[in-house]
Amino acid sequence: MDIGRLRALRELSIRKTMAAVAEALHVSPSAVSQQIALLEEEVGIRLVERRGRGVVMTPAGQQLVLRAEKILIEIESAKADIAELKSVVSGELRVAAFPSVAAAVIPKVVYDLAERHPHLTVQFEEMEPAESVAALRSWQTDVAIIDDLNMPTGALDPNIETIFLMEDVFNVMVSKDHRLSERPTVGLHELREERWAIDTASDTYTxxxxxxxQEDGFKPNIVARCKGFEVTIALIRQNYGISILPGLRASYDLEDVWVCRLVPEIRRKIFLAFRKEEKRSPALQAFLDRMAEKPPLS
Structure with a gap:
């Protein structure tokens, strides 16, 4: 059986629509549909059934997906075995991370890796944690940087390993002209009457x-829902709204913004996630070694 067709079937079992699979595999929906049709012709039995706009696996499809996953894991493990025998760190490593940690960490790390290993190419893609884990499961990325707010314990597949990277503390960010500027700490209750500008890229964060x-007894007056940090911070600078943002965002690009520590603290843990069988890969190990250096921002 063709590996590409098996990969398409496995993707379809996860993403449920031809369009979503096409986007993940960077092909057209018709190409995905053709791959599935050829696979069904090859095995002589229906593997998927259409349900509305999506599809579901037939019993035969479910069985083949389980086998396909084992085959794909073995293929990646074999690649890691071969790569381990090479003395030079080379090839391509795909990294996915969400915006705040990506902007604070990734540029310096990939630059250092390029200096140390000129034959290694790092391909970066910005993704929210749930999206990057889906990409990791479907071999669309090699490393995902995730947090425990978006990916709680038990949400990961057994074949995905995680390594703790750092803790991040959320901060209150206000304009330099705001009444709370110059304050080292701010209680959440003091923000009851404020206008809020929030980054809605992550549903979990919102x-x-x-x-x-609400636990502190009030509903935030959200006047701006932004899909990225740029607009959020512009509104804060203009003193139109305040926000609570990750501490990693306080490490750069905060001209004319005052950062206060929130009391009581809200924290999150950040992890590196990767497929267990590929840990021996020299390229992945080089990335993990660089990320383990303290501090990762330097």
Whole structure:
């Protein structure tokens, strides 16, 4: 059986629509549909059934997906075995990370790796944690940087290993002209009457902020829902709103913004995630070694 067709079937079992699989594999939906049709012709039995706009696996499809996953894991493990025999760190390493940690960590790390290992190419793609884990499961990335807010314990496949990277503390960010500027700490209750500008790229982050405020007895007055940090920080600079943002965002690009420590603290843990069978890969090991250096921002 063709490996590419098996990979397409496995992707379809995860993503449920031809369009989503096509986007993940960087091909057209018709190409995915053709791959599945050829695989069904090859095995002589229906593997998927259409349900509305999506598909579900037939019993035969479910069985083949389980076998396909084992085959794909073995192939990647074999690649790691061969790579381990090479004395030079080379090839391509694909890294996915969410915006705040990516902007704070990735540029320096990939630059250092290029200096140390000129035959290694790091391909970076910005993804939210859930998206990057899906990419990791489907061999679309080699390393995913995730946090425990978006990926709670038990949400990862057994064949995915994680390594603790750092803790991040959330901060209150206000304009230099705001009444709270120059304060080292700010209590959440002091933000009851404020206008809020929030980054809505992560549903989990938004839900966390709203729930924290509700536990403190108020509902935040959200006047701006932004899909990235650029607009959020522009509104803060203009003193139109305040926000609570990850501490990693306080490490750069904060001209005309005052950062206060939130009391009580809200923390998150950040991890590196990768497929267990590829840990022996020299390219992956070089990345893990660089990320393990303290501090990772330097």
């Amino acid at each position: 839900r966390m902020l709203v729930e924290a405020c």
